[in-house]
Amino acid sequence: MTSLPSVGEVLADAVVVSLPMRVRFRGITTREALLLRGPAGWGEFAPFPEYADDEAAHWLQSAIEDAWLGPPPAVRTRVPINATVPAVDAARVPDVLARYPGARTAKVKVAEGGQTLDDDVARVRAVRALVPNVRVDANGGWSVDEAEAALRALTADGPLEYAEQPCASVPELVEVRRRMPDVRVAADESIRRAEDPLKVVRAGGADVAVVKVAPLGGMRRLLSLADELSSHGVPVVVSSALDTAVGIAAGVAAAAALPELQFACGLGTGGLFEADVARAREPVDGELAVEAVAPDVERVTALAASAERSRWWIERARRCHGLLEQRGVRFFV
Template sequence: MTATPRPLPTLAELLELASVVSLPLHTTFRGVDTREALILRGPEGASEFSPFVEYSDEEAAAWLAAAIDFGWVATPPTLRDRIPVNATLPAVGVEDIGSVLDRYPGCRTIKIKVAEHGQTLGDDIARVREARNRLGADGRIRLDANGGWNVDEAEHAIHALAEFDLEYVEQPCASVDDLWEIRQRVKYMGIPVAADESVRKADDPLDVARRGAADLLVIKAQPLGGIRSALDIVERAGLPVVVSSALDTSIGIAMGAHLAACIPELEYDCGLATAALLVADVTAEPLVPVDGSIPVVRPELDETLVQQSLASTDRDLWWRQRLERVYGVLQGWSESTGRHAAPTE
């Protein structure tokens, strides 16, 4: 006998079940030193709505769809109970690398941020060299430029950094056209090109795969509308994937871990250890790496920790007003988008 589907929440229910938290970071990450998130308490467990503050309401609607899906709909069956993860190294100075990497015990892979505004290629080279020295010859190093280079800059940088035995370079250029071009230029070097922003911020997340502009895709549950929506993209793209997070709390990380656990072939360590960058979290058992992996679990909210991390009154109001607006956008999505619209009240 098929169970009756659980009704999705109304806006009033979401607002009643929400807490807005503000969590400081150990190290500034792409200009962010405090991470804000709206935590929801759904019948399936805690969920998270945390699009970055600069994102439009239209872009944030996929994040709300993901939060509702994770909190109100049972997750799909999983294929594994632990996910190997990579360390994430922000664009810090060489002198700070050790203290950052110490937060990722057992991780065999490091993702290094490069092309940071205000820094030089020399800064990137020094950071990657020090990370390689600490990791050893057997470890894996991947770079993430967040679309910060043009094609010529990317080609020059990849040549300069190739001596450090790169696993792949993530989003070296911003546009799909430029990704295609740089992939052609560096293909002979055997360094794969990964797409992130060209998937999660694109009107058509499959365009980059269809046009042969990437060797693998970086998949994030929240920006892609949730676990089921992301799994559909993975299946249709037909490329290897890395499941990653968006600087989430451990609640958002759990969503990503469940997504990774559903993918049949998981060839790469996943970018799901960024909770290690947070000074505080909303659970007493944060999803930080142990022996290079995290468990596939749904952490319980620690209400004391939530209360200790509550955002200021004005930021709480800002997030609640944003939730109301984005909920309206979600209601307006048509079935042709392939996404779940929010219920009417």
């Protein structure tokens, strides 16, 4: 057992970066993150600004695990990834997919505010013309009736691998599965933001679970949850929380340690950034190699956040560390 390092140790080499994005994604055009260094390497603390400290503390726990313990043992050396297609015009789809050479699966954002179902159908159709496996992600943006109508339209000219978080609540997901038995439903927010991650599965609201390292509190906690989900017959898809290269490496390491990996992982979001803290990890034949990542000093300097934002992140990390102390968090090798 490894004790929680002190807040001074955690923040001794901390740096805050601000990464510009190629397109608006999840409502933002820059992604901020605090990077910290420990005896095992680097970790990333980047809960979205709107998250309360109680939830954000899981992200700090994940960063500390990464930097102080490092990854769990791997069972594979490469991990398949999906291309990620933001809510862009259909005409821009080929340019987006070009950043994911060899990818055979694409996740397409749908239900974006200010857009129509026709926009979504056109985008999915453009993706389907270039990639054989298509999944969509609505981020809980539909009602049950809207989800049913949308999924019927989106599957009119081909199947979907699954629909991720079509509605926000667990009862709604259950109803979508009842109405649309031929479309797999994947739960994301209903797992990573829930006090009981298995609630949606026990209720019958998910065929697939989308899991992310940082929101769950680390790679080992993800593996533990994946084991529980497997006992319910629900496979997992390891995905990114719009991570920097450091966070992506943790996601790849977690995916590499899973006994089974049925679906391509959502770990190709590095292509959404104009610049990152380490060199771009180019997929080969749609796969990422399992390897440690260390931030490049020159890149970090160029991407440094403002002094005001750096102070904001440091204070947030201090508060979250205090919560981890209150919870008696310990780390197990």
